[in-house]
Amino acid sequence: MSGDGNRAYGQAAFTRSRSHFADRITADGRDGWPVAAGRYRLVVSRACPWASRAVIARRLLGLEDALSMAIADPIQDDRSWRFTLDPDGRDPVLGIGFLSEAYDKREDGYPGGVSVPAIVDVPSGKLVTNDYQRITLDLATEWTELHRQGAPDLYPAALRDEIDEVMADVYRDVNNGVYRAGFATTQEEYAVACAALFRRLELLTERLARQRYLVGDTVTEADIRLFTTLVRFDAVYHGHFKCNRWKLTENPVLWAYARDLYQTPGFGDTVDFDHIKRHYYQVHSGINPTRIVPLGPDLAGWPTPHGRERLGGRPFGDGTPPGPVPPGEEVPVPGLPRPAPGQAR
Structure with a gap:
């Protein structure tokens, strides 16, 4: 979802529509999308609370090398989430300027909103899922073979x-x-x-x-x-x-x-x-x-x-904290100048 995204307005009370693309990336690949290092790209906005869940889970579990991440501009235009933070305004891995292009490759003429978090299949450029409720649970339970050593159990059985x-x-x-x-x-x-x-x-x-x-x-x-x-x-x-x-x-x-x-x-x-x-x-x-x-x-x-x-309590249980933030994914300290587009952010 996003602060502005997949919502239904009207005279009735505010409602949030369900994710349209709810395929799951699983260890056994039962939906056609098997867990595989380097195959998928997580698209997020740091502004969005729903996307931030996936950013935190990915980092806690140490999936940075296995699941690359694209960061959208926090300011959308009429085509929704865009990659104007990157050089030439295109995501360097997916080669697209707007997340909507991955949605269009998955379903031509899709009438719904373009929301984050979203996971895109890099080889095909197609959106796999925008199921914000399920993505983090699957990162915790289906991507276990790719977790870092000492990763916490975020969803203990x-x-x-x-x-x-x-x-x-x-x-x-x-x-x-x-x-x-x-x-x-x-x-x-x-x-x-x-x-x-x-x-x-x-x-x-x-x-x-x-x-x-x-x-x-x-x-x-x-x-x-x-x-x-x-x-x-x-x-x-x-x-x-x-x-x-x-x-x-x-x-x-x-x-x-x-x-x-x-x-x-x-x-x-x-x-x-x-x-x-x-x-x-x-x-x-x-x-x-x-x-x-x-x-x-x-x-x-x-x-x-x-x-x-x-x-009491131990944040990571028997595990360990994640390592340093990977280069290019650092968040500027409040009050310090922001990097230019294409630099670490």
């Missing part, structure tokens, strides 16, 4: 029922809830979405006050999915989407939890606040017609001590 239950609540009220509030067209619709969002955040606060991670004592897929919304909360959702009963920084438990994850290798080193803010404030012109990007919030608090170690 013994905890899947609980993880699924937590993720369903987080998706409905938080991940999707901020969009339901932000794109509401009536006061009542907005009020219902906003109330459900903060009610769920309060329940999560109670849960995380007594345990370091959402499920079990290690980082799981559930933490990844909550983090990608929390890290955008004060930067865009509080103001832009009117989710303003309180800021993340005003909730001691959630703010410490978010900082804990941000400081965990594989999380904060994938976050680009510049891309996030410019996308939401400049692309959503229906909400922000001036397209002015606010100067705040102050980001200085993200690296500060969080104190969550007292709750």
Whole structure:
């Protein structure tokens, strides 16, 4: 998905349409797409919370060499996601200027939106999947032969029922809830979405006050999915989407939890606040017609001590942290000049 992508609007409440291309890349290749190092390319936007899940999972699992990554410009035009960050405005591996070209190769005349994350088959140039809910789960469970040594188990079999239950609540009220509030067209619709969002955040606060991670004592897929919304909360959702009963920084438990994850290798080193803010404030012109990007919030608090170690837990379980960010995938430190197109970003 994207902050602007695969959605249904109308007089009824905000809904998010299902992914149209739901093929799976599996170890046995049962959908015709077997796991293979170097065959596929993950297309993302660092602005998009749904795509950011895949970026984090890929890094935690050490799949950077096996699954290459294309980063789209956070500002879309009428053809949606584009590769204008790359030299000559074309992805150097796929050779295309717009992600829509991979969609067209898969299905001529496809009428739906062009969304990220997306995985493209490099040899054919065809889109394989844009199933944002399934991609990360398959990276964790189907790509295991290509995981780095010491990779964490992000979807442990013994905890899947609980993880699924937590993720369903987080998706409905938080991940999707901020969009339901932000794109509401009536006061009542907005009020219902906003109330459900903060009610769920309060329940999560109670849960995380007594345990370091959402499920079990290690980082799981559930933490990844909550983090990608929390890290955008004060930067865009509080103001832009009117989710303003309180800021993340005003909730001691959630703010410490978010900082804990941000400081965990594989999380904060994938976050680009510049891309996030410019996308939401400049692309959503229906909400922000001036397209002015606010100067705040102050980001200085993200690296500060969080104190969550007292709750125990080990982020990677018996595994190890991921290594350094690969060259070309580094995110600029906030406040420093951004690289020119084609340089590391």
